[in-house]
Amino acid sequence: MRGMAPPARPRTNLRRAHATEYVRRGWWSDVSVLDRYAETVRRRPGHLAVADAAGRRLTHEALWAASGALADGLAAAGTDARDVVLIHLPNVAEWQVAYLACLRLGAVPATLPVTTDEDTLASIVERVRPRTVVSLDGVRTVRHTDGPARPVPAGVDHVMFTSSTTGRPKAVAHSERTLGAVNAAFTERFGLGEADPIFMPSPLGHSVGAWHGSRLALWNGAPLVLQDRWDPQVATGLLAGHGCTFTAAATPFLTDLVHAGAHPFGALRTFLCGGAPVPPSLVTAAETASPGTLFSVLWGMTEGGVTTCTQASPADKRASTAGLPLPGLELRVLTADGVGATGEEGELVMRGPGVCVGYAGQEDLFEEQLTDDGFFRTGDLAVLDADGYVRVTGRLKDLVIRGGVNVSPLPTEDALAAHPHVRSVAVIGVPDERLGERIGAVVVTDGASLELDEVCRWLADRGLPKRQWPERLFSVDAMPRTAAGKIRKNVLRETLAGGGA
Numbered sequence: 001m002r003g004m005a006p007p008a009r010p011r012t013n014l015r016r017a018h019a020t021e022y023v024r025r026g027w028w029s030d031v032s033v034l035d036r037y038a039e040t041v042r043r044r045p046g047h048l049a050v051a052d053a054a055g056r057r058l059t060h061e062a063l064w065a066a067s068g069a070l071a072d073g074l075a076a077a078g079t080d081a082r083d084v085v086l087i088h089l090p091n092v093a094e095w096q097v098a099y100l101a102c103l104r105l106g107a108v109p110a111t112l113p114v115t116t117d118e119d120t121l122a123s124i125v126e127r128v129r130p131r132t133v134v135s136l137d138g139v140r141t142v143r144h145t146d147g148p149a150r151p152v153p154a155g156v157d158h159v160m161f162t163s164s165t166t167g168r169p170k171a172v173a174h175s176e177r178t179l180g181a182v183n184a185a186f187t188e189r190f191g192l193g194e195a196d197p198i199f200m201p202s203p204l205g206h207s208v209g210a211w212h213g214s215r216l217a218l219w220n221g222a223p224l225v226l227q228d229r230w231d232p233q234v235a236t237g238l239l240a241g242h243g244c245t246f247t248a249a250a251t252p253f254l255t256d257l258v259h260a261g262a263h264p265f266g267a268l269r270t271f272l273c274g275g276a277p278v279p280p281s282l283v284t285a286a287e288t289a290s291p292g293t294l295f296s297v298l299w300g301m302t303e304g305g306v307t308t309c310t311q312a313s314p315a316d317k318r319a320s321t322a323g324l325p326l327p328g329l330e331l332r333v334l335t336a337d338g339v340g341a342t343g344e345e346g347e348l349v350m351r352g353p354g355v356c357v358g359y360a361g362q363e364d365l366f367e368e369q370l371t372d373d374g375f376f377r378t379g380d381l382a383v384l385d386a387d388g389y390v391r392v393t394g395r396l397k398d399l400v401i402r403g404g405v406n407v408s409p410l411p412t413e414d415a416l417a418a419h420p421h422v423r424s425v426a427v428i429g430v431p432d433e434r435l436g437e438r439i440g441a442v443v444v445t446d447g448a449s450l451e452l453d454e455v456c457r458w459l460a461d462r463g464l465p466k467r468q469w470p471e472r473l474f475s476v477d478a479m480p481r482t483a484a485g486k487i488r489k490n491v492l493r494e495t496l497a498g499g500g501a
Contacts, residue, residue: 015374018351027328027353028177029184033218034103038064040221044194049096050217051242052226053234056093060221067100074105074132081106083131084159086124087205090114090136091226095204098134099214107131110159110171113205113483123168127361128159159360160207162302163275163484171360172207172302181353182211182306183219185326189310190270190294192216192246197223199244199268201230201253203483207302208275212248232256232264239266248298250275250485251282255423258285265290272308274298275485277392277410279417280319287318297322299392301378304355305329307390321389322382328353332375333384340384345393348382349375381408398489400429400437407439407468415462416441416455421448424479426487430472430496441470442492444479 022028037060045061058066079085085107089095102109110128112121114136125133157176161169186192200213204226217224225242227235235257238244245267254273257264265271271286271293278297286295296309299322309323317323325331329352333340340346351374359366369377381394394408401407409427416425424444429437443450452473459469480491 018374022177022181022328022353025328027181027184029180031180032103032176033180033183033215034100037100037218037221040194040218044221047194047221048197048223050093050224050226052092053228053238054092058093058096063096063100066097067104070097070101070134071105074101074107077132079105079107079132082108084108084110084128086110086112086128086130086133088112088114088116088121088133088135089205091200091204091209091228093226095226096214096217096224099204099210100218108156108159110161111205111210112161112169113163113203115203115483116161116205120169124161124171127171155357156360158210160210160302163206163482163486170302170362170365172356173358173360174304174356178304178354178356179211179215180219181328182304182326183216185306185328185354186212186216187220189308189326190246192220192222194221196220196245196269197225197242199225199227199235199239199242199247200249201227201235201247202249202275202485206484207300208248208250208298208484212272216246230256232260236260236264236266239264239268243267245269248272248274251278252276252424252481252485254278254282254286254295258282258289263290265293268293270294270296272296272298274300274322276481276487277413279414281414281418283319287315294318297392299323299380299390302356303376303378305331305350305352305376305378306354307331313389317387317389321385321391323390324388325350325352325390326354329355330375331382331384331390333382334371334377342386343383345381345383347396348378348380348390348392350378351375398428400427400439402429402437402439402467403435405467409439411464412439412441412459412468412470415459415464416443418462419450419455419458421445421450424487426479426489426492427470428489428492428496438471439469440472440474440496442474442476442479442496444476450475 041060041064046059049058049060049063051057085102087098087109099109155175156173158174160172198217200209202209204214225238225244283295294311298308300306307323307325309318332349333346335346379396380392383391394410399406412427413425416422422443426442428440430440432438456469480488
């Protein structure tokens, strides 16, 4: 007699119920980005598909032909459907060729920034075990890895890597449905179509570049305009030259463009800014420079869950919040007492059609991040207001614990970012024998010299209580950043501990 099958875990049942709802509501579809792009190639073969800063241009027909040839080459080299192909390329037209080739072959692209350091790259290769690596000619092999390739299970169609500021990046597994849900939502929210060139200076190997650049262009059959090495003057030329209407990039990109001279944004209708905190003063300055452009904080994670403002969002919401969730995304704030009330700060958790399916090679770690009812713990502190807008107030791990009291760095960072001589700022905990930590501010200036008492007067004039004033001030030439533009506060702490600033 056969034994009974073990009962499904409650979370599995929850996911099945949500999947049914996502399909019913139209947030999940069986029409893939490849299906949509094949139709574009049929209808508009001679139109521009991708252009890079080096002058390489491919039409849809040429991109389709090049990707087909590469797919054939990968297959001839032994790459099968469900095998992982690691794409390790800068922002050049060949990136789009490689990505589309993976889709056509049925292989699973694993994408990471070309700037990934050697040790991190080796750990990624060990974790995902790619069958093939697509990289540049002339790249030196720095390490060999033994062992078989590891095909990924059904339901995983793209592996991205978090831009971790501490520890090793996590391999985030997405399905075509989770990726497509966000592509479709962006298309609707921002009115995007085939006539809307997308400018992408963010690394295509990072989730912003892959999701809101490469895939979004393929999804809509729109031109993808790429910049590899950041230069704001080059960016303004690309924006104007191609009539780009949409971009998503990190805070430093927006900061540089605001200071890049007259009319730096060209015909842009939408600039989504994220990856690092976006000071309200920066949004206001950008709107002054280009009144016809929607500038919005883009909150999101490689794991999914995106919020933005819309054209209908009031000015105060655009400047001070991360906007509204995309359709289907459920957000809650968890406090020590349970689900927080409107206006109460706590950890932001999310559940929705664009949330990933897990961590490749670290399935247990992903399960640990889920609540009993299937919400993913983001690690971000946030407040949800009565209108549904999200205001991110910091990261749990970035809190400064001064004398046993938690102090969020974000209000201090936002206020200091508005100082006319400050170009970038990070607030961190500085070790202290008596209090455990004191508040330290690290700044990059425009060349001017700042003193601590001047900084504190600036903060006092803006109404910040003394408990949020820095007690130490450090000036550096540049902030250490991840490929996504996040400031690596752990590196700053290590540098300061070693007396390096």
